[in-house]
Structure formats: structure tokens, C-alpha cells
Amino acid sequence: MSTIADNLKRVNDRIAAACARAGRDPEGVRLIAVSKKQPVSAIEQALAAGHRDFGENYVQEAEAKARAIASGGVRWHIIGHLQRNKVRHVVPFATMIHTVDSARLADEAAKRAGEAGRRVGVLVQVNVGGEEQKSGTAEQDALALVDHVRTLDALDLRGLMTMPPFLPPEEVRPYFAALRRLRETMESRRPGLRLPELSMGMSGDFEAAIEEGATIVRVGTAIFGERP
Numbered sequence: 001m002s003t004i005a006d007n008l009k010r011v012n013d014r015i016a017a018a019c020a021r022a023g024r025d026p027e028g029v030r031l032i033a034v035s036k037k038q039p040v041s042a043i044e045q046a047l048a049a050g051h052r053d054f055g056e057n058y059v060q061e062a063e064a065k066a067r068a069i070a071s072g073g074v075r076w077h078i079i080g081h082l083q084r085n086k087v088r089h090v091v092p093f094a095t096m097i098h099t100v101d102s103a104r105l106a107d108e109a110a111k112r113a114g115e116a117g118r119r120v121g122v123l124v125q126v127n128v129g130g131e132e133q134k135s136g137t138a139e140q141d142a143l144a145l146v147d148h149v150r151t152l153d154a155l156d157l158r159g160l161m162t163m164p165p166f167l168p169p170e171e172v173r174p175y176f177a178a179l180r181r182l183r184e185t186m187e188s189r190r191p192g193l194r195l196p197e198l199s200m201g202m203s204g205d206f207e208a209a210i211e212e213g214a215t216i217v218r219v220g221t222a223i224f225g226e227r228p
């Protein structure tokens with residue numbers, strides 16, 4: 001078994017254990033292997049181990065990898081901050097864009113998805129930590145953005161994403177809980193609104209995120225090792 005296959009198994013086992021602790025079905029948690037800055041060969045090793053969901057941060061790199069890895073069934077997740085003028089490059093191949101943080105970005109994604117004749121999954125990124133330098137919409141503006149995204153037929157709004165402050169797991173936990181509560185508040189204020197996905201948790205804290213309700217965890221280092 002390659003190291004990457006080994007690491008994937010270990011991470012999947014830890015996900016299963018966190019689900020067991022939380023009384024959750026492991027089927028309800030999707031692991032995204034964050035392959036940013038990793039070579040195509042690393043992605044191929046993960047593919048060979050049966051993994052299909054990959055996360056990329058940088059548009060050019062994501063595009064090049066999507067082109068290099070033409071094998072069917074790969075699901076690309078855009079998890080990095082996205083500039084409006086770059087959206088058209090990712091819409092043709094992205095399964096899900098996790099980082100929709102403004103109405104203008106959503107409009108552009110919808111326009112490009114319409115042109116490409118496809119519907120793209122999106123998450124609204126919320127800055128639950130309220131950190132100045134972090135992207136994501138402010139918590140108090142998030143419902144307005146959700147309302148807007150729902151009007152765009154070419155986008156399939158699936159839920160919320162957050163990138164909390166970089167802290168030890170027990171200190172980030174309240175931010176994960178805050179995203180879950182925000183989702184609950186939104187669903188109760190908008191009857192009929194469903195936001196099933198919560199994308200939160202990385203190598204250092206995915207277990208805490210799962211215990212707080214994550215349905216998508218984005219794990220890089222624990223699968224691929226340190227980034228070159």
C-alpha cells in the first residue's frame with residue numbers, strides 16, 4: 001500500500017470513530033482530499049486507492065490538474081478564495097465551489113454555469129470567526145446571500161462552509177458549532193430552505209468538526225503529507 005493509500009485509510013478510520021462518538025452515520029461525512037501544491041502523481045495514488053473527491057485552492061493549478069486527470073468520476077472542489085474574473089475557468093469542471101462569499105461572485109458563477117449548460121454545486125462561505133483578513137461573508141450578511149443564491153437556477157446551493165481561526169481543536173470547536181447553529185437559524189427563518197452540507201474541519205481538527213456536524217471535511221496534510 002502506498003503511503004497515501006495508508007493515510008487515506010487512517011483518516012477514514014478516524015472519521016468513522018468520530019462519527020461513532022457523535023452517534024452519526026459515516027455515510028453522512030464526505031472526505032475531500034486537499035491536493036493543492038501536490039503533484040498529479042499524488043492525486044493518482046489517491047485515485048488508485050479509490051478516492052474521488054479532491055480540493056484545490058488555486059484556479060490555474062486546478063484547471064491544469066483537471067485537464068491532466070481526465071479519468072471519469074473525479075469530483076473537483078474549489079475551496080480557495082475565488083476572484084470573479086477567474087470563475088469562468090473553474091465552472092466547466094468543478095463539482096462544487098465552497099467559497100461563494102458575495103452576490104457578485106454568485107452572479108458570475110451562475111452566468112458562466114448557464115453558458116456552460118451545467119448546474120454547479122455551491123456553498124456559501126461564512127467568516128464565523130469575524131477575522132479581518134479572512135474571506136467569507138459576515139455572519140449577519142449570510143442569510144441575505146443565501147437568499148440571493150437561491151434565486152440563481154444555475155447554482156445548486158448545498159450549504160455552508162467555514163474556515164475558522166487557526167487554533168487547537170478544542171478552541172475551534174465553538175466556531176464549528178456556530179456554523180451549525182447559523183444553518184439551523186437560516187432553515188427556521190426560511191421555511192423550505194435546506195442547507196444539508198456543512199464544509200468544515202481540516203487535518204488538525206476534522207474530528208471536532210464531525211462531532212459538531214460537519215458533512216464535508218477538507219483534509220490535506222494528513223493524507224498527502226506536508227505541502228512542498
Ligand SMILES: *Cc1c(COP(=O)(O)O)cnc(C)c1O
Pocket residue numbers: 034036057079080163201202203204218219220221222
Ligand atoms: C489547505 C486547506 C485545507 C487543508 O488543510 P490541511 O491542514 O493540510 O488539512 C482545508 N481547507 C482549505 C480551505 C484549505 O485552504
